[in-house]
Amino acid sequence: MRDDLQFSTDNLCECIFIELLSDSTLIGCVYKPPDIDVNSFTADFDNMLSLITHRKQKCYIAGDFNIDLLKFERHTSTSNFVNCIFSHSFFSVINRPTRITSNTATLIDNIFTNVINTHAIKPSILYCDISDHLPIFVQVTQLISSKPRKYVYRREHNEQNKTKFILSLQATEWDVDVNTGNVDDLYTVFITKFTTCYENSFPLKKVNTSRNGLPRKPWLTTGLAKSCRKKRKAI
Numbered sequence: 001m002r003d004d005l006q007f008s009t010d011n012l013c014e015c016i017f018i019e020l021l022s023d024s025t026l027i028g029c030v031y032k033p034p035d036i037d038v039n040s041f042t043a044d045f046d047n048m049l050s051l052i053t054h055r056k057q058k059c060y061i062a063g064d065f066n067i068d069l070l071k072f073e074r075h076t077s078t079s080n081f082v083n084c085i086f087s088h089s090f091f092s093v094i095n096r097p098t099r100i101t102s103n104t105a106t107l108i109d110n111i112f113t114n115v116i117n118t119h120a121i122k123p124s125i126l127y128c129d130i131s132d133h134l135p136i137f138v139q140v141t142q143l144i145s146s147k148p149r150k151y152v153y154r155r156e157h158n159e160q161n162k163t164k165f166i167l168s169l170q171a172t173e174w175d176v177d178v179n180t181g182n183v184d185d186l187y188t189v190f191i192t193k194f195t196t197c198y199e200n201s202f203p204l205k206k207v208n209t210s211r212n213g214l215p216r217k218p219w220l221t222t223g224l225a226k227s228c229r230k231k232r233k234a235i
Contacts, residue, residue, distance in 0.1 A: 002026065005051065007044045012036055015063070026052060030063035038067055038077035042084050049088040053114070060140075061090075061112045064133065068106040070097065090114045093123035098134045111138050155202040165201035172197060 002017040005028065013036060017028040032041050052059050069092060072078045085091065090112045097105035115121060122139040155161075172193050176186060 005048060008047065009040065009044050012041060012044055019057075024057055026057050026059040028059065028061040028063075030061060030065065032063075032065050032067070034066040036066075038081060041065075041067075042077070042081045045081075046084045046088075049084070049090065053088045058115050059090075059113060060115070060138065062110070062136070062138075064109050066108050068108050069110065070105075070107045085112055088114065089116070093121055093138055094125065094136050096125060098125060098136055099132060100134070101132075109133055109136050111136060113138075115140070151206045151208055153204040154207050155204060157202060161202050165197060168197040168201055169194075 002019050005015070005017040005026070007013055007015060013030055013032040015028060015030040017026055019026055067078055067081050068075075069078065069082060072082045091114075092110045092112055094107065094110045097107050098109035099106050111123065113121065120141040122141075124137055124139070126135040126137070128135065174190075174193070176189065178186065
């Protein structure tokens, strides 16, 4: 949830934004009541688009804007709104009426995006009588990165570390007077010294759990695996 993307003027409209963790794409939904002044809405909307543009994030903003884009050529406020959209490299994907009555046909619902690759965007209007507004949606062909790399922490129990551990134990002072203090205190002293030797000899190391860099066959060395990945990328 992106709570920072809100209109600065209260009661001007309703909006909500989320950010996809897979590729940081922003998806927003906006509703402007029909009685709200278009110029006031445009001014606040311009500030929001400036923030999104500054962060260079891909974005889709859908909603009921109650601004008829079909009359932008003859209505100054609507023209200013369209110019605001274009100035931030956004464009509308819906270009046909979304509210149709017996006397009127208006384009007041839309989806705005700054994703320029039009071949990857397929907008649609669903003709049904769910409400007096026709539902709109957009299909996006977009590569989404795979699951983020996962790391685990492991200790290497090789011969070199084992030798280091033994030498560390031998160099540690273990003599204690069992007649002083209680057994809990004595055990705490012992386990603290032992743990220190162990952690210094077998330190935790961050290991990538991805299998891409690991040989899959006994004869497939790490170098060959890297060469295979490089060849796949070049094809």
